[in-house]
Amino acid sequence: MLELAIIGGGPAGLSAGLYATRGGLKDVVMFERGMPGGQITSSSEMENYPGVAEVKSGFDFMMPWQEQCFRFGLKHEMAEVVRVKKIGNHFGILLSDGKEVESKSVIIATGGSPKKSGVKGEDVFWGKGVSSCATCDGFFYKNKEVAILGGGDTAIEEAIYLAKICSKVTIIHRRNEFRASPVTVERAKQESKIEFLTPYGIDEILGDSSGVTGLQLKNLENGSEKKLDIACLFVLIGYKVNNAVLMQEDGHSLCALSEYGEALVNLKMETNISGLFVAGDLRVDASKQVVCAAADGATAALGAIEYIEHHK
Numbered sequence: 001m002l003e004l005a006i007i008g009g010g011p012a013g014l015s016a017g018l019y020a021t022r023g024g025l026k027d028v029v030m031f032e033r034g035m036p037g038g039q040i041t042s043s044s045e046m047e048n049y050p051g052v053a054e055v056k057s058g059f060d061f062m063m064p065w066q067e068q069c070f071r072f073g074l075k076h077e078m079a080e081v082v083r084v085k086k087i088g089n090h091f092g093i094l095l096s097d098g099k100e101v102e103s104k105s106v107i108i109a110t111g112g113s114p115k116k117s118g119v120k121g122e123d124v125f126w127g128k129g130v131s132s133c134a135t136c137d138g139f140f141y142k143n144k145e146v147a148i149l150g151g152g153d154t155a156i157e158e159a160i161y162l163a164k165i166c167s168k169v170t171i172i173h174r175r176n177e178f179r180a181s182p183v184t185v186e187r188a189k190q191e192s193k194i195e196f197l198t199p200y201g202i203d204e205i206l207g208d209s210s211g212v213t214g215l216q217l218k219n220l221e222n223g224s225e226k227k228l229d230i231a232c233l234f235v236l237i238g239y240k241v242n243n244a245v246l247m248q249e250d251g252h253s254l255c256a257l258s259e260y261g262e263a264l265v266n267l268k269m270e271t272n273i274s275g276l277f278v279a280g281d282l283r284v285d286a287s288k289q290v291v292c293a294a295a296d297g298a299t300a301a302l303g304a305i306e307y308i309e310h311h312k
């Protein structure tokens with residue numbers, strides 16, 4: 001039986017692997033369905049990890065992480081986990097090939113992914129002027145005009161954040177009403193650099209070899225068309241967490257979840273199930289940044305070491 005199974009090999013899973021193996025746990029396996037590295041490997045530029053002054057692609061940035069973990073004895077199994085379940089006082093890890101592995105403790109770090117809009121041009125310009133993360137990419141558009149697609153809390157809060165960096169922020173939303181809390185919308189309305197375009201939809205993201213140059217918009221009430229010149233579109237229409245491994249055969253989740261499907265954890269990354277930890281973007285209130293996911297992974301691993309020690 002494993003001492004610790006880590007599900008997911010992004011920044012949270014890899015950090016957990018490093019801290020768990022270096023902290024003395026034996027038989028630690030990280031189950032990752034693809035190449036380790038996580039979401040950030042799809043980013044062309046990563047420049048906000050403290051202590052790493054060089055700007056690198058997400059892929060190059062993550063390469064040394066696995067090397068460092070494997071040096072301390074972390075084992076990597078390239079496998080998709082279907083479900084994590086409780087068997088007595090330990091856990092069963094069901095893999096997609098039907099194999100089942102048993103472990104005394106589990107850290108789930110399966111992350112998530114931002115929802116895409118499906119607008120024409122989105123895939124062409126993804127990472128070249130279309131982004132899903134204002135904290136990650138806002139700085140690249142300092143003193144430039146940008147737009148946000150979305151009407152929820154994240155969209156409006158990120159508009160307020162971007163207004164401190166960019167020269168103008170246009171919020172494009174298909175309805176006149178917002179899902180975001182009225183207080184947040186009111187705060188955005190007080191910001192002179194923020195403009196609201198409702199009820200508008202985007203017909204096409206326009207650009208050239210340098211990246212995004214503008215948007216072709218349509219008024220959804222009267223059908224009139226409009227072109228907006230911008231350097232970046234932030235698509236902030238939601239985030240899908242990868243919580244499928246928590247779902248049991250009877251449809252219930254192994255641990256308590258928020259209304260958005262994120263795992264509820266305490267500051268030690270402990271769930272309400274003893275021995276089960278969740279780290280990174282999958283947990284409630286995650287900041288969705290590499291440095292935060294890495295910190296979560298380390299915290300969860302320290303918790304797992306303590307758990308194993310107390311359950312010998």
Ligand SMILES: Cc1cc2nc3c(=O)[nH]c(=O)nc-3n(C[C@H](O)[C@H](O)[C@H](O)COP(=O)(O)OP(=O)(O)OC[C@H]3O[C@@H](n4cnc5c(N)ncnc54)[C@H](O)[C@@H]3O)c2cc1C
Nearest residue numbers: 008010011012033038039040081111136280281288289290
């Ligand atoms: C385009 C883009 C740009 C970004 N830019 C930045 C940036 O500049 N700075 C920054 O700090 N953050 C950035 N982020 C956010 C950052 O990538 C995430 O916050 C971080 O990767 C979350 O780490 P994680 O380990 O929690 O999850 P993830 O990175 O999502 O990793 C989860 C891993 O689990 C695996 N997995 C999922 N389900 C299963 C399963 N059932 N079985 C086995 N494996 C599974 C996945 O394959 C994945 O490798 C960016 C994100 C994107 C998408």
